[in-house]
């Protein structure tokens with residue numbers, strides 16, 4: 001009788017250990033699978049007739065390798081690209097960056113006045129407090145679907 005109870009407890013313990021290992025494993029492989037973490041993506045609400053918008057976001061590379069962003073798409077606009085801001089002879093310009101590199105263990109901040117995601121050919125009005133998705137494809141063939149929060153343009 002006592003033996004049986006002990007065996008039951010042992011089996012339960014074994015199951016518990018397996019579960020813990022399994023969970024750890026999936027957690028671990030998930031971060032291995034998708035090295036980039038996108039955090040706090042936002043843009044500002046649009047004016048009537050506005051055709052482009054800038055998106056700001058934080059990107060963390062939690063992986064062991066550098067990752068390049070190959071392409072970006074969104075359902076609210078025809079085209080999306082990464083821009084940096086450069087000054088040429090005192091004129092501030094935006095320049096497209098192809099294959100933007102996020103170095104391993106690095107965090108990059110896309111902020112107003114700096115690097116940003118630009119969407120062109122806006123097909124929807126961007127309304128305060130709503131969200132939309134952008135899809136990012138990286139050179140390691142991973143895709144990311146990221147929510148972008150729309151903030152009132154008066155807060156710009």
Ligand SMILES: [Cu+2]
Pocket residue numbers: 054083094116117118
């Ligand atoms: Cu731009």
